[in-house]
Amino acid sequence: MNLAEYKGVYVYAEQVDNVISGIAYELLGKGKELAAKLNEEVTAVLVGADVKGLADSLAEYGADKVIVVEDPELKEYRTEPYAHALASVINEYKPDIFLVGATAIGRDLAPTVSARVATGLTADCTVLEIGDFPIVALPGKEDEQKHNQLLMTRPAFGGNTIATIACPDHRPQMATVRPGVMQKIEPIAGAKANIIEMKLEFVPNNRYVEIKEIVKAVSDTVDIMDAKILVSGGRGVGSPENFKILEDLAEALGGTVSCSRAVVDSGWKPRDLQVGQTGKTVRPNLYIACGISGAIQHTAGMEEADIIVAINKDEDAPIFDVADFGVVGDLNKIVPQLTEAIKAAKANK
Amino acid sequence: MKIIVCIKQVPDTKGGVKFNPDGTLDRGAMLAIMNPDDKAGLEAALRIKDTMGAEVTAITMGLPKATDVLREALAMGADKAILVTDRVLGGADTWATSTTLAGAIRNLEYDLIITGRQAIDGDTAQVGPQIAEHLGLPVISYAEAIEVKGDKVCVKRMYDDRHHMLEVKMPCLVTALAELNDPRYMTPGGIFDACAAEITTWGRADLIDVKDSDLGLKGSPTKIAKASDKVRKGAGEKVTPDSAEDAVAYIVGKLTEKHVI
Numbered sequence: 001m002n003l004a005e006y007k008g009v010y011v012y013a014e015q016v017d018n019v020i021s022g023i024a025y026e027l028l029g030k031g032k033e034l035a036a037k038l039n040e041e042v043t044a045v046l047v048g049a050d051v052k053g054l055a056d057s058l059a060e061y062g063a064d065k066v067i068v069v070e071d072p073e074l075k076e077y078r079t080e081p082y083a084h085a086l087a088s089v090i091n092e093y094k095p096d097i098f099l100v101g102a103t104a105i106g107r108d109l110a111p112t113v114s115a116r117v118a119t120g121l122t123a124d125c126t127v128l129e130i131g132d133f134p135i136v137a138l139p140g141k142e143d144e145q146k147h148n149q150l151l152m153t154r155p156a157f158g159g160n161t162i163a164t165i166a167c168p169d170h171r172p173q174m175a176t177v178r179p180g181v182m183q184k185i186e187p188i189a190g191a192k193a194n195i196i197e198m199k200l201e202f203v204p205n206n207r208y209v210e211i212k213e214i215v216k217a218v219s220d221t222v223d224i225m226d227a228k229i230l231v232s233g234g235r236g237v238g239s240p241e242n243f244k245i246l247e248d249l250a251e252a253l254g255g256t257v258s259c260s261r262a263v264v265d266s267g268w269k270p271r272d273l274q275v276g277q278t279g280k281t282v283r284p285n286l287y288i289a290c291g292i293s294g295a296i297q298h299t300a301g302m303e304e305a306d307i308i309v310a311i312n313k314d315e316d317a318p319i320f321d322v323a324d325f326g327v328v329g330d331l332n333k334i335v336p337q338l339t340e341a342i343k344a345a346k347a348n349k
Numbered sequence: 350m351k352i353i354v355c356i357k358q359v360p361d362t363k364g365g366v367k368f369n370p371d372g373t374l375d376r377g378a379m380l381a382i383m384n385p386d387d388k389a390g391l392e393a394a395l396r397i398k399d400t401m402g403a404e405v406t407a408i409t410m411g412l413p414k415a416t417d418v419l420r421e422a423l424a425m426g427a428d429k430a431i432l433v434t435d436r437v438l439g440g441a442d443t444w445a446t447s448t449t450l451a452g453a454i455r456n457l458e459y460d461l462i463i464t465g466r467q468a469i470d471g472d473t474a475q476v477g478p479q480i481a482e483h484l485g486l487p488v489i490s491y492a493e494a495i496e497v498k499g500d501k502v503c504v505k506r507m508y509d510d511r512h513h514m515l516e517v518k519m520p521c522l523v524t525a526l527a528e529l530n531d532p533r534y535m536t537p538g539g540i541f542d543a544c545a546a547e548i549t550t551w552g553r554a555d556l557i558d559v560k561d562s563d564l565g566l567k568g569s570p571t572k573i574a575k576a577s578d579k580v581r582k583g584a585g586e587k588v589t590p591d592s593a594e595d596a597v598a599y600i601v602g603k604l605t606e607k608h609v610i
Contacts, residue, residue: 016510076513079478079488104508108490111443111475115482120444120570123473135574151574157360157470164575206518207487212503213514229609253610272509277472286609307607308585309600315589324585325603333593334600341597345610 006171009035010095012086013044013058013066014105016077020054022225023101023179025061030128030182031099032062037130038148040096043067047085049075055193062185066193067093073202076214077105080207083112088200090117095172097150099128102176110176120167121174126181126281127153133166150175155277160296180225180281181304217272222256224273229255229286232275232302233263236291236312236331240268245332246290249339252346258282260292276301290331294319311335350403350497350519352394353457355450355464355480356387356422358415383418386465390525392532393495394463395426401497404428406457410438410449416548423543424535435552440566443471447479448563452556454484461502462522466491477524487517490524 011027013020024044031042044063046055048070055066069085086109090098100106100113102124114121129151137145150173153164167173224230231250233243243257250257259269261276275282277297287305292298294310294317302308303322310323311331320326327334360379383391394405406429407422409415419430433453441449454462462484464477474490481488493512494505497519504523506513535543553564562568590596604610 016508077508079490083482104491107474108478108488111473111478112482112488114475115444115447115479118444118570120442121475122571123443123471123475133572133574156472161576161578163573163577165571166574167571170570207485209487209489209515209517209521211513212516214511215514216511286604307604307609309603311596311600315587320587321584323587325600326585326587327596327600328587328589329593329596334596337593337597338600341601342604342610345601345605 001169001171003169003171006094006096008040008093008095009038009042009097010089010093010099010172011042011044011063012098012100012106012109013046013054013063014101014103015046015048015051015054016105018048018051018054020057021101021103022184023103023106023177024058025184026179026182027099027101027177028058028062029184030177031097032185034097034128034130034150035064038096041065043093043095045069045086045089047074047082052195052197055195056191059191059193060187060189062188063193065196067196067198069198069200071200071202073204073208076211078209078211079108079112080205080209081202082109083116084202085200086113087116089198090172092198098172098174100174100176102178106176110174114174117172119170119172119174121176122152122154122165122167123176125152125154125175125177128175128177128182129153133168135164149173155300178281180283217270224256224258224275224282225280227256227258227282228284229253230258230275230282230284230305231255231288231290232258232260232292233290234260234292234298235262235266236293237263237268238291238332242332243268245335245339249288249335249342252339252342253286255284255286260298289319289323290335292319293317294322350397350401350460351458352397352403352405353454353459353462354387354391354394354405354407354422354427355462355477356391356407356409356418357384357465357468358382358409358411358418359384359468359470381414381417383421384465384468385527386467386525388465388532389527389529390463390465390523391422391425391427392530393492393525394461395533396530397461397495397497398426406431408433408450408453410434410441410446410453419548420543420546421535423546424539425533426539429549430546431549431551433551433555437553437561437565440569441564442569442571443473443475443479444570445564445568447476447483448559448568449556450476451480451483452559453551454480455557456551456555460519461497462486462520463495464522464524466524466526474524477522481522484522487521488524489515489517489521492523492525493528495523495525495529
């Protein structure tokens with residue numbers, strides 16, 4: 001493998017039902033920053049059926065080029081045809097870095113592709129930087145230190161440890177990236193994509209699975225990852241009915257309700273509202289944790305919030321270790337009064 | 350039919366993570382358990398065995414003490430257990446691990462391979478799909494239901510906002526979510542038999558079509574540059590107000606100060 005042949009930062013522009021997923025724009029934001037450091041370009045890879053029309057929006061979010069692979073076999077996500085598309089792009093264009101969202105699609109697609117092109121893959125990254133490997137050169141082996149490497153940082157062990165990983169001898173350097181962590185750029189209105197269409201053959205074989213049925217979850221809720229204000233409830237809320245007081249507070253603040261894993265496991269709220277290691281990573285301006293003890297699996301998904309307020313009657317609850325403003329007390333009494341106070345404060349403006 | 354289930358022994362993070370006085374993880378103090386997603390995968394295989402008959406083989410790669418989870422698998426109802434262990438396999442990343450397991454599985458006959466979606470120590474979800482890739486098999490990840498119909502397997506594949514009902518001809522590989530089922534307990538008779546059962550142990554020499562350069566730490570494309578226990582964000586203020594009114598006044602004051610309201 002001649003590593004020098006591999007150039008550019010590529011991001012997989014995930015789309016579902018021909019709508020670009022937010023993670024694609026987040027990856028472009030980070031990809032642009034990495035590409036600038038390497039003096040390279042950022043390229044989006046768009047795969048699907050009749051998706052070319054989406055390319056301009058990728059340019060608006062920073063893509064210098066958009067490689068489009070279209071085929072009727074790619075209408076719905078399936079591992080094999082999508083892996084064939086990405087592996088073909090990698091073999092043809094030889095990217096230095098290839099980023100994929102750590103979604104239910106990306107966490108299936110990226111491992112398959114990385115094994116197919118025989119490179120390393122780092123999962124669920126939260127920090128990506130360009131740096132040296134080893135980070136500190138070994139004494140007497142300074143000339144063996146590699147520069148301009150992708151350093152990929154990820155939590156492991158349920159969020160209890162963090163590791164920074166490099167992929168020094170294989171290309172592309174591949175990572176999946178947790179949604180909600182990287183920042184999009186301000187869109188460049190009216191940007192037009194520089195499109196490269198790649199023609200590939202998609203011949204169904206034993207590895208093509210058949211989709212018998214697609215069942216979409218009915219949800220009229222806002223995606224908690226997009227919310228600026230979250231009022232989040234844990235087991236301490238006591239009952240599904242009692243979530244009403246949290247919903248009222250969220251409404252008064254112009255926010256939305258989220259929850260901990262315990263709440264989902266009890267069947268009180270659907271999984272798409274779950275914050276944490278096995279749920280979603282959120283970084284709202286304000287996160288109000290009500291009756292959430294704050295196990296590390298939960299805090300891993302919310303500690304990047306700008307302001308964290310915690311209300312819990314257990315003064316030793318670990319949530320207070322990450323809260324900016326902790327209040328020891330009964331949420332049943334505090335939350336309804338807080339709602340009224342916020343309504344009053346807003347009415348006075 | 351023949352089913353292979355890949356399982357991993359992991360430290361239990363659920364029952365409370367233990368720390369050393371210096372704030373680092375005390376791995377030795379944590380219980381070693383069968384990874385929950387893998388256990389659900391094993392249970393799914395055993396249910397297929399219960400309803401239509403199957404030979405279930407549990408396989409793990411790890412240190413010799415990983416025989417504990419293999420004996421647990423036997424006590425739950427698995428028919429055979431294989432430990433893949435060798436000094437040259439240590440320090441493997443997901444590429445080297447999947448290469449090793451694929452090399453071991455090439456010795457076996459199978460219709461269906463089930464792995465857990467991800468292990469609770471690494472959380473990568475990569476080894477299952479990578480084994481499938483090495484073996485040239487179709488893969489279905491994130492399974493919340495698995496059913497065998499004739500020579501096909503039908504799987505409920507979960508996504509964030511939907512699921513797909515998928516069907517594929519075997520052989521294939523499916524990765525299981527812990528939500529798939531509630532795994533059964535070991536039976537006393539099963540435990541008794543499992544203690545006496547023979548566990549097949551394979552080393553490097555037993556791996557088929559695998560290069561030395563793809564194994565262990567040396568064969569891992571990803572390298573750890575730095576590892577540390579997470580430094581948690583420092584605590585802010587904590588108050589214990591005398592009344593709900595005081596609590597509300599405190600919160601509203603802080604939110605106003607921070608220009609949230």
